[in-house]
Amino acid sequence: MAIDSNFTYTEAYLACPECDLVHAVPSIREGEQGRCIRCGALLFVRHKDSLDRALAFAMTGLMFFILANMFPLLTFEMEGRSESNRLIDGAIAFWTAGYWELGIVVFIFSVVAPLAVLLVLITLLLPMRLGKAPPSPQLQVRILTHLKPWAMSEIFILGIIVAFVKLQDFADVSVGLSLFAFVLMVAATVMAYMTLDEGALWSRLKEIQA
Ligand SMILES: [Zn+2]
Numbered sequence: 001m002a003i004d005s006n007f008t009y010t011e012a013y014l015a016c017p018e019c020d021l022v023h024a025v026p027s028i029r030e031g032e033q034g035r036c037i038r039c040g041a042l043l044f045v046r047h048k049d050s051l052d053r054a055l056a057f058a059m060t061g062l063m064f065f066i067l068a069n070m071f072p073l074l075t076f077e078m079e080g081r082s083e084s085n086r087l088i089d090g091a092i093a094f095w096t097a098g099y100w101e102l103g104i105v106v107f108i109f110s111v112v113a114p115l116a117v118l119l120v121l122i123t124l125l126l127p128m129r130l131g132k133a134p135p136s137p138q139l140q141v142r143i144l145t146h147l148k149p150w151a152m153s154e155i156f157i158l159g160i161i162v163a164f165v166k167l168q169d170f171a172d173v174s175v176g177l178s179l180f181a182f183v184l185m186v187a188a189t190v191m192a193y194m195t196l197d198e199g200a201l202w203s204r205l206k207e208i209q210a
Helices: 050-070 087-096 100-129 137-167 177-195 198-209
Strands: 013-015 022-024 033-035 042-045 074-078 081-085 172-175
Touching: 050 087, 050 100, 050 177, 050 198, 081 087, 087 100, 100 137, 100 177, 100 198, 137 177, 137 198
Parallel strands: none
Antiparallel strands: 013 022, 033 042, 074 081, 074 172
């Protein structure tokens, strides 16, 4: 759904994506949806408890982010001794090997972007849950929109790291607890994005500010 911070669901007009028929958008309650009166195409959905569920997913994601950074991601066994790597070590390894550009990219993908998404989600939704206005909702939503492709593609970076490690058969590689935590964190982040209903966000914000 396109993001327009000035858009309010109760007052705006909306053209049907299928047949272009313009509708005056009514005020709909959570759990309801609006369809085109001519062709029946879905115009908008107000998911039930969208904001609370997105907040729950974001907080779950933050918990998994912390776990992902506490435990080893991968453990290498070589000649009887084992070496564990944390999430951050992927970036450090590239950096110290001289591939500093790659190190920065991996650092952004594996640490900065996921944490930024989760913190922006929580600082946006937690105040609203408590009936307060978030610090800068328009900016926060814009940041979330920009970071969405990053959040969605973290899983690919993870796949590349694992594939890279698996290719090296000089060592036995076992998967650590952090890898599962990281996968669950990405899943929770994607779920937070999917459940967050912007229409509900702006109308809740209007209620708070009123
Ligand atoms: Zn239509």
